[in-house]
Amino acid sequence: MSISSRDRKSTSEDCDSRQESPTMSSQEAGSGHSLSSLATQEECFRSSRHAEMSLGRMEAYLTKNQLTDVTLVAGSRRIPAHRLVLSAASGYFAAMFTSDLREASQSEVMLRDVDGDAxxxxxxxxxxxxxxxxxxxxxTLLATACLFQLTEVVDACCAFLTKQLHPSNCIGIRSFADFQGCMDLLASAHSYTTEHFMEVIRNQEFLLLAADEVAKLLASDDLNVPNEEFIFHALVSWIKHDEGNRKKDVSRLLSLVRLPLLSPAFLADFIETSPLFREDRACQELVMEALKYHLLPERRPMLQSPRTRPRKSTVGALYAVGGMDAHKGSISIEKYDLRTNCWSTVAKMSGRRLQFGVAVLDDRLYVVGGRDGLKTLNSVECYDMKSQAWTSLPPMSTHRHGLGVGVLEGPLYAVGGHDGWSYLNTVERWDPQARQWSYVAPMSMQRSTVGVAVLNGKLYAVGGRDGSACLCTVECYDPHTNRWSPCASMSRRRGGVGVGVINGYLYALGGHDAPASNPSASRFDCVERYDPKTDAWTKVACMGVGRDGVGVSLLGDRLFAVGGYDGQQYLRLVEAYDAQSNDWHQVAPLNTGRAGACVVVVKNSSTC
Incomplete structure (x- = not known):
């Protein structure tokens, strides 16, 4: 029986795309169309082990030296192989055997500078x-795999070496990865070296480094050290390991130590009079630059250089404490690490507080006043970072929320606020030695949600609310005369303003000018800078987002603006301001959006 052309099916179609024919009934099976129906039932078979079995046979041929068509020679090793297999696995061999190179037809190929075992x-x-x-x-295997373009082997070797990183070998692995062009391994080894730098400098690899490699390390902002003193001592150890040959590099390498960030006493005791540096004019100029930085603090804005920029690990840690969040008040404390650009939750407050103040004294967090949602507080608590314990301190004389706090020449000041009934102009001072509060001269105006900062030995009170409106006025307190003096007003009224100090200038960030009857009014993104020498405010670059209740603090050489409220939501946003370039950029966001968080920096220990 012949098959009609319309019943024929193309046998070239992909078997996975075919559809099975309906099952035939017994009647159809006996009909004249049974052959045509059977022709549509086709099947594609695939062996899941075909490639494995084929390569297994090829390996057997290799072992028995059967059907091989090329011999690779490396040193004393002669290795027979199959061109097809090598070309299928390696881009290097594919280029060699499928081109017009003479090796394509040679039965024996010499591979120079290749390890035979590898x-x-x-x-x-x-x-x-x-x-x-x-x-x-x-x-050796990784270097050879790089030559033969065996990417998966290279990746496996790099992963293996990453697991082997140790303070005693990370510098060597770092150099090897750089030479081989293995960028992921290079990044991992560099990161490990900077993270464990304190241990690395105690190992032989560091002492044997070439001067150029030492320079690369000392120039890094990412070295994980408590302070710059450790960098200096590491350099001295390296020089003394081979002083005769290394003295010529002393001034170049000393210029990479951030000398202005060392204490004057350290400069005098360890550097200025040291035989290593005393006879080198360039070294003495570096010492004088550092001493000038300390002796003339008012000129520091003009003395900025790479040596005045602190390393990320030496600036301490930024803490964001409490604040208002979507749950009507956060009790968490988050810590920001500049080197890792990461926030982590490290503690909790002992209870709920809003619109309180925080200051750092003797590496402890002092939490002052605020309100618990029902009543305004005068209580004060202290958090010890080492013991991770809270203790109560004597309370203020006045209950205050919306206050500002600052530490000036030892004592802590609690400024203004609201006592639950009225706006305040009173100021109290905590004496940490006497452990008691006392009143000082009051401000000229009542201020709540006031911004408070310390600049050039004076306490500044910026903006806030006086009950009828937000304020643009500013005044400063001199502890030696116990008097408040008026300063130039800002260009606009700012309630809920954030304030900070950098390079001898006072900055006012964000805020609002909303009447109490319109709390949803827009928030400001504008920033103003106050120069105490000219008693004048100047507008600088705006933040990325308008907000009030923004926490502000100086971390290293940048001013950080943390969280806030934009009129719709509590923000996780964190921005950092670079005064040299006059611009803001975002860093890692908070884990919890919050406004009115108190933001402070706890410095690293200064002892080496």
Whole structure:
């Protein structure tokens, strides 16, 4: 019986895209169309082990030296192989055997400067897809795999070496990765070296480094050290390891130590009179630059250089404490690490507080006043970072929320606020030695949600609310005369303003000018800078988002604006201001959006 053309099916179609024919009934099976129906039932078989079995046979041929068509020679090793298998696995061999190069037709190919054992291991990998990695041979294997363009082997070797990183070998692995162009391994080794720098400098690898490599390390902002003193001592150890040959590099390497950030006493005791640096004119000029930085603080804005920029790990940690959040009040304390650009929750307040003040005394957080949602507080608590414990301190004489706090020449000041009934102009001072509060001269105006900062030995009270409106006025307190003096007013009224100090200037960030009857009015993104020498305010770059209740603090050489309220939501946003370039950029956001958080910096220990 013939088959009509319309019943024929193309046998070239992909078997996975075919549809099965309906099951035939017994009547159809006996009809004249049964052959045509059977022709539509086709099946595609695929072996899941075909590639594995084929390569297994090829490996057997390799072992028995059967059907091989090329011999690779490396040193004393002669390795027979199959061009097809090598070309399928390696871009290097594919280029060699499929081109017009003479090696394409040679039965024997000489591979110069290639380790024979590594070559055999990699040839075997081309057949099996598996390889054993050993600590003593992995670097040779990686270098050879890079040559033969065996990407997966390179990646496996890099992953293996990453797991082997240790303070005693990370510098060597870092140099090796750089030479081989293994950028992921280079990044991992560099990160490990900077993270564990305190241990790295105690190992032989550091002492044997070339001067240029030492310079690369000392120039890094990412070295994880408590303070700059450790960098200086590391440099001295390196120089003394081979002083005769290394003295010529002393001034170049000393210029990479941030000398202005060392204390005057340290400069005098360890550097100025040291035989290593005393006879070098360039070194003495660096010392004088550092001493001038300390002796003339009012000129520091003009003395900025790479040596005045602190390393990320030496600036301390930024803490965001409490604040209002979507749950009507956060009790969490988050810590920001500049080096890792990461926030982590490190503690909780002992209870709910809103519109309170926080200051740092003796590496402890002092939490002052605020309100618990029902009543205004005068209580004061202290959080010890080391013991992670809260203790109560004597309360203020006045209950205050919306206050500002600042530490000036030792004592802590609690400024203005609201006592639950009226706006306040009173100011109290906490004496940490006498452990008691006392009143000082009151401000000229009542201020709540006031911004408070310390600049040039004076306490500044900026903006806030006086009950009838937001304020643009500013006044400053001199502790030696116990008097408040008026300063130039800001260009606009700012309630809920954030304030900070950098390079001898006072900054006022964000805020609002909303009447109490319109709390949803827009928030400001504008920023003003006050120069105490000219008693004048100047507008600078705006923040990315308008907000009030923004926490502000100086961390390193940048001013951080943390959280806030934009009229719709409590923000996780954190921006950092670079005074040299006059611009803002975002850093890692908070874990919890919050406004009115108190933001302070706890410095690293200064002892070496």
């Amino acid at each position: 070559l055999w291991t990699l040839v075997h990998y081309c057949y099996t897809g598996s390889i054993e990695l050993h600590e003593e041979t992995v670097e």
